[in-house]
Amino acid sequence: MQKPLVALLLAALLAGTAAAEPMELLTPPAIPPSSADDAPLVVAGDGAPNGAPGPRLLVSVDYVLWWLREGRMPATLTTSPQTSHGLPGQPGTQILYGDDRLETRHGDRFNGIRPTLAYWFDDAETVGVEGNAFFLERDSTHFKAISDGGTLLARVYENPDGSPASAVIGGDAPAGPRTGGFVGYTRVELFGEEANLVAPLFVGDGFRLEALAGARFLQMRDRTDLTATGRTLPDQTTLFGLEDHYRTYNAYYGGQVGLRGELTCGRWFVNLRGEVGLGGNVEEVRAFGSSLYQTPTERLVTPTGLTVQASNTGTFDRTALNMVSETGLNVGYRLTDHVRVSGGYTFLLWDSPLRSADQIDVVINTHPGTAPARPAIPFKEDLFWAQGLNVGVEFSW
Secondary structure (H helix, E strand, C coil), rough: CCHHHHHHHHHHHHHHHHHHHHHHHHHHCCCCCHHHHHCEEEECCCCHHHHCCCCCCCEEEEEEEEEEEEEEEECCEECCCHHHHCCCCCCCCCCEECEEEECCCCCCCEEEEEEEEEEEEECCCCCCEEEEEEEECCCEEEEEECCCCCCCCEEECEEEEEEEEEEEEEEEEEEEEEEEEEEEEEEEEECCCCEECCCEEEEEECEEEEEHHHHHHHEEEEEEEEEEEEEEEECCCCCEEEEEEEEEEEEEEEEEEEEEEEEEEECCCEEEEEEEEEEEEEEEEEEEEEEEEECCCCEEEEECCCCCCCCCCCEEEEEEEEEEEEEEEEEEEEEEECEEEEEEEEEECCCCCCCCHHCCCCCCCCCCCCCCCCCCCCCCCCCEEEEEEEEEEEECC
16 A cells, blocks of 8 residues: 555656646746837937937027117107297297107017027037027007197207207297197117027036027117198198108127026026127118198198208118127926927117117208208117017927
8 A cells, every 4th residue: 555655646746846847937037128219318408418319409489578678869849838939948848759768659568489490410419500580570659749720839959059949830930820730750670680509518417508609680670750740820721741751770790609508407497598799780871851832822842851951861871890799598397308398588788779760960050051061860879778578488309
């Protein structure tokens, strides 16, 4: 009995050993080391650590809400008692239009867009190029005054000796009482472009500093229109008209250098940018005017106004050395590896462009052909700035 029992035990042991061997096939295989394809994506601005390539193309667009510095207007229109003839310094004379900077109809606010395109020439982000442009809507100022003859309205100017003078356009004029009206209108347009080479100066943990070098173009168009009309009283059969128009055109072409730094903390980032440039501003001033005298039997138009005479009628140009600088601060958040959103503030400074109303020469020599030849084109410059807010989105690949 013992031998069969031992034989059965040996048979069971061998069978169990044979059955256990296939269980080794169920053991999961070892996980191989991760490949380069499984590495996390390198996001824009983070550089390319450990040789991993970062995105090379960046596209962004910002909505901008900027405020532009107001243009100046010399004292242009006055009112006073009839006996004071609207002359500055005389009893009761008040300036109705000018002698100040003029606010635009939308509170000096200008809406616009600013697209940007950037590209790195290599995966290591050692050299890149970027360009951007901004486009703002144009805005204007508008002033209107009307007299039925009871209120005096006068365009004011100066004689060559500095004494005040006036041209009455409503009220008791030298030729008799008249109705009168005046409209003052100005408008400004601004846009610009820039292109820069970009190279990193320092790349560290959560911080990046880049050098910028390139070129900038700015253009500003400005206009001023001064229009006055009136009719003789009481029959109103004779019509008078007086117009002065000024246009300025600024085209700045310059080189620039700058720095840009960005600090990141998780998905949040802050960047600061500053640029300064020097270049030539191509300046053009155009002045033209007209005077109208019309009766039921006659119409006479002459190509001069009040502050636009033969001495300053036409187109005048020059090129001047200008400086332009820009500073910007943005705070943003990374939504994905390829999308960031941000908002910030920009300040643009242009040291000496021309504005149209600054080209009004209020000194008038009423004796043509004698010295001095006034009015003239003064090429008077003004410090100009544009500043405001921006919000945008950036895509990178």
